[in-house]
Structures are given as C-alpha cells and as structure tokens.
Amino acid sequence: MPLDPPGATRAARLARLLVVTLLGFASGLPLALTGQAMQAWLSLAGLDLATIGFLSLVGLPYTFKFLWAPLMDRFELPWLGRRRGWLVLTQLALALTLFILAAIDPVLQIRGFALLALAVAFVAASQDVVIDAYRTDLLPAAERGLGSSLNVLGYRLAMILSGGVALIWTDPAQAAAGLPGWTWPEVYRLMAALMLGAALLSATALPRLAHAEQPSSVARNDLIGFVAVLVAVAVGVMLTDSWGQAIARWLLSPWQGAPLFAKWADLLALMLGMAITLPLAAWAARRAKFETLLGGLRNYFSQSGAWAFLAFIVLYKLGDAFAGSLLTPFLLKAMAFAPAEVGVVNKLFGLWLTIGGALLGGALMLRLGLWRSLLLFGLLQMASNVGFWWLAVNGKGLMPGLVLPAFDWGWLRLAQPTPVDGGLLMVIAFENLSGGMGTAAFVACLMSLTSQRYTATQYALLSAFASVGRVWVGPLAGVLAEAVGWPVFFIISTVAAVPALLMLMHLRRALQALEVDTRAALVDD
Secondary structure, eight states, X not given: OBOOOTTOOHHHHHHHHHHHHHHHHHHHHHHHHTTHHHHHHHHHHTOOHHHHHHHGGGGTHHHHGGGTHHHHXXXXXXXXXXXXXXXXXXXXXXXXXXXXXXXXXXXXXXXXXXXXXXXXXXXXXXXXXXXXXXXXXXXXXXXXXXXXXXXXXXXXXXHIIIIIIHHHHTOHHHHHTTSOOOOHHHHHHHHHHHHHHHHHHHHHTSOOBOOOOOOSSOHHHHHHHHHHHHHHHHHHHHHIIIIIHHHHHHHTXXXXXXXXXXXXXXXXXXXXXXXXXXXXXXHHHHHTTOHHHHHHHHHHHTSTTHHHHHHHHHHHTHHHHHHHTTHHHXXXXXXXXXXXXXXXXXXXXXXXXXXXXXXXXXXXHHHHOHHHHHHHHHHHHHHHHHHHHHHHHHOSSSSOOEEEOOEEOSSOEEOSOEEEOHHHHHHHHHHHHHHHHHHHHHHHHHHHTOXXXXXXXXXXXXXHHHTHHHHHHHHHHHHHHHHHOHHHHHHHHHHTTHHHXXXXXXXXXXXXXXXXXXXXXXXXX
C-alpha cells in the first residue's frame, strides 16, 4: 500500500491513477520496439520473411520472466524503497540498450542486432514484472478496476507512438516530399531518451510504498537457485547449438531437397532445444532450493484444474497471435501498402479501436460474466482472422476507401494526402475491436487465477505463458507463410483458435466458480 500522509485527499487518489497510467506507457513503449516496429525496420531493410519470423524469438524473455520475478519479490534495492529501485534500474537499462541497438545495422550485423534486441526484451520483461507488482501494491482494492483500465490506456498510447507514429516518421514519402523524414536508428534513440525520462520520473515522483514483509525463503538459496537455473539454461543452449541442428537435419533427411528445408530444420532444432532446456532448468531449481519460485509454483498448481487453465492460457490468444505475428511484413511486402498507410490504419486507428474494444468488453462482461465473455470474444477473435484471409485473396482496392489529408502537427507530419484502402480499414477495425474485447476478458481470467500471497511470481508465470503464442509462433509463421502462401496461412491461423474454444466448454464450471468467488470477494470487501 502507498505511504499516504494522514488525511490523504482526493488528490492523492488522482496522483496514484496518474502514476499507473504513466507506468503503463513505460511498459508499452519497448514492446513494439522488439515486435512490429522492429519488423517494419527489418522489412524495409530487405531481410527475408523467414529471418524476420525467427527474429520474433527476441521476445522470449516475456515467456520466461517468472524465473527471475521471485528475486524482485525477495530483494529490495537500496535508497529508493520497495519496487522503485528495481523500476529505476530496469528503465535505465532499457534506455542504454535501446541507444546501443540504434547503432547496429541489422543487415550487416544481424547476429549482434538479434542479441541486443534480446537484451532489450529481457530488460523490458523485467520492467513489466516490477510494474505489475508496484501497481498491485500501490492501488487500494477500490481503485484497482479503474487503475487497470488507465494502465491499459497508457500501454496502448505508448504502442501508438512506438508502433504507429514511428512508421509515419520513417515513411520514405516524407523525405521525397521534402519534409524531415526519420531513420529507424533515430526513432530508437528517441525511445531511449523517453525511457531515460521515465527512470528520472520513477526516481523522483513515484509514491513510496510501505515496507512489506519479505518472503520467508532463505535469500542465499534463492540467489543460488537463480544462478543454477541460468546455468541450466546456458547448458541447454550449448547442447542445442552443438547437437540440435545436426539431429534436426538427420530427422528431416528424407526431405533434404524440399523447399525451405534449412528453415524447417532450424525450427525443429529450436523445439528440440526447448525440450532439453526446460526440464533441465526445472531440475536445477529443485536441486538448488529456489524456494520463492518453487513455493509460488506449488501454490498455483495446488488448485483444481491448474494444468487445464495453463493450457487454456497458452491457447486462447494463439490464433490471434498467429495472424498478428507477421502482420506488418504481410501488409508492407505482400500487400504493398505504404508505410504511412499501415502506420495510420494498423497502429493509430487500430490501437484506438483496441482501447475501445477493451472498454466495450469490460462493459459487456458486467452482463455476460467471465465464461460467456471468453467464449463470445474468442469466437469474434477467430472470425477476425478470416478477414485477413479475405484481404490476402482479394488484394487491395476492392472496397472504397478514404484519403487522409496531409497535416503538420509539429511532432507528427504527413507529407502528402495518403489514400487508405477500405478493405484494410475494415479488416483492421474488426480485428482490433475483437482483440480488445478478448484481452479484457483474458486479463480478468488471469487476475482470478492469481493468489494474493504470490501475486508477482504467479502473475509473471501466467502472463509469461500467455505470451507463448505471441513469441513462439513467429518462427513457424515465417516458414509457413513462405511455404504455403498467405491465404492458406490465415486459414491455419483461424483453425488455431479452435482448441481454446473447445477447452472453454470443458472449463465452463471451473470458470463460473472463479466468477462466483470473485463476486464473493467483492461483497466481502
């Protein structure tokens, strides 16, 4: 809880809500910089689709952040107090890594670029862990609903800047029209400066949290356990690097001459590596008595249906993630839309529609409840993938569009009137509205599954598994898109949404029980 002075007023509550909005912005800014903005940079630099797909793996830290989240529960950094020390450290590290990444040429130094992008994602995932925990500790129960909405608002506004406005800034048409166009390195340096500003704000203006009792685990064991897990992961990576590719090529040798054989072998080697590394890391955590991690996991898996819920969490956004994993290369390269057009429709209009969809989803959930909302919004998410199939089959120009006039707002300029395709606008609008509604219900589900005792560790675990689809489908998506073409790819992405809907039928009673428990807790409050 925050350290409010005696007789805290309404201004203190407004200050807390402003803080979570700003923290949402800081959380959302790096995501596109290792996701769709990075894909746009690589696409315009001329990298092939399969390579761009594999580079989506730089988001892997988002799926493993639960491994180091316990350390942020267990230890406090000096001077700045609970949570704030970790927050400032991660934001300073983000500023530094983004600044260095801006100096790397992705065409000439692709390996170094990938490693630095991985470092950005690692620090950004760590910042998310701290922000989630800080927001939970800062807001009283009565403010958490509105606080979560404002956090999403800040998050989406940051993505509009780093994923939408950045595309307009870097559109070659800007320079052709004589306006000062931006390069991608300049965009990344600006984002680094914004993260530096966020660190200064966190150090000086964020409310200090009350001291909380630390977990009862032995600090030495937790540190040794974390190091043991890192060593296990390093061993798994080395084994994969040494033997994985050879084993994958041997297993696929009957198809040696097939198109994209090397890419399929890379994908199989990656899967073999994970099959080795994850069990090895789990064994290391148990042997080293990484108790804060193990205690949080035991607490979660002690509840009924824990494994089924975990599978559902991975699957619910899978079809959505499949379609969106290479959306920017699809629109820029396959459909030949202009970068400014993609930036305006997919990033600006689209993200505002996502915010509207999240608000609409939250309102509908009051009437529908958790289970029916998940089912309805999941069906809408699946239907939105059909829209991309339609776009891939019919191309652009089939529906009347509009022309966005040139403008100059100082911080944002559009060099010339930009036509916006009607089909693109329709498909993106439906996809973002349905995705926003699905996200609202999905986050409510994650919150319902989290134990208050292990909030940081368990929320990091569940949100990490929720990002599995977004991160892991990238390599497969890139290979598939090249192998089968975009129309078939979007059919596959639609079918990928079906397993989660089937699991919803299986989990109906369990989800309705969670809904009853949540309502009971609210009544008790």
